[in-house]
Amino acid sequence: MQFLQKNEYRNYFVQRFGIPYEIMERYTFWERGRKVWAFSGITLEIERMEILGIKALTKGKALKPSTAFLRVIGKYASKNFVNLEASKALKFLRGEEIELPPTLVKQLEMGYVIVKSDEDILGCGFFDGKLKSLIPSKYRLQDTWV
């Protein structure tokens, strides 16, 4: 299956997270099946590419951003992000649901959010009144970790 260039996906990150357009212009966006990939490199005429850049979005009823790409661009977000204190950050990394204080809840729109803790961009969450962790299992905090 071919990668098709569709740079209009930049707008999703600008509109949803307030990431400056000039930051998003660093990436070209490429659609293949249900996945959308972000690529910061020089485009080459190469056939049969397996992967092009980093997975940025999955298409479905709504676009779902990937934790991996949010960890790259999340520091530039100006809206729909949550900054968790250390203990809640650990819970989020374990995949647990987080109760948010009303002041934070007011600032968020329903849907996908970027979850930070201080300078760490932890990844993608889903806000529906509570904060659900969408951290992929391979990145989830294990009991044996420090």
Added chain:
Amino acid sequence: MEEPPLKYFEVYRSIIPRFEDFLMSLQTMQPYWMRVNTLKIEEEKLVGRLEKKGFVLEKFGELNAYKIVEMPVKHPGATIEYSLGYYYIQDLASMAPVLALQPEEGDIILDMAAAPGSKTTMLAELMRNTGVIVANDANFRRLKSLAGNIERLGITNVIIVNRDARTSSFGVKFKKILLDAPCSGEGTFRKNPWGFRGADERGHRYLAEQQKMMMRNAVRHLEDGGILVYSTCTYHPYENEDVVKYAVKELGLKPVEVDIPIPHTEGVKRWGEEEYEMHRECIRIYPHLVDTGGMFIAVLAKK
């Protein structure tokens, strides 16, 4: 516990300097080394965080490379910082081929045998996610680990392909190529002495033939004036100097002298009946020099 099978290495007594020290080093486990991913975090910040968690780290020279002297976990990857992609577990010796290639922002680079991605991700870090790296591996299953590491480290300038590096076309030419060839892996002995298999004479010759095929294909894809770094993690001259000799004599490449900030020796001058004129331009890293694995590197230019 059974002694590690050191006899295997006796054949190299005449070519490895301070051979007794070399043998001694093989009797100790190789320490873990890590490279800070400066695309995601500043070096000092990460070191501070890990030290606070009980890690003891030793910086190597001016590189963003650290020897892990002590750690509070069984595996150095069992931390939140690792999961966030702030560092990569990579032997110092394995950083040498990347340094020899001298990647710059905007470069167009082919990494011909890229999995699991130690060198690809280091190239991308030094290129600050600009230019482009075509990262290839013939083994489709190994592409998963390559893709996983690229994703974890936040690398965005890589195209992954799945081709036979000996014969396949990549469709374009490159200014720089890294051929870190599959080899008998003698330099990784210290990581797992009891699981080590190595190769016999016939095995080294077979691998050398495969490596020469890859070299020939690499030259096809190199721009005029382009640079190719050939590396292996093994000691046998058939897989190292002999392949470089082939590249010089048969493919018309020119050996280039480069310096790298990691202690090393020059290449082997003679092995059996074979003489290697370009041995001074070859680089060998041995475990007894700075407590690493072993590595061979040669830098070659297309005239």
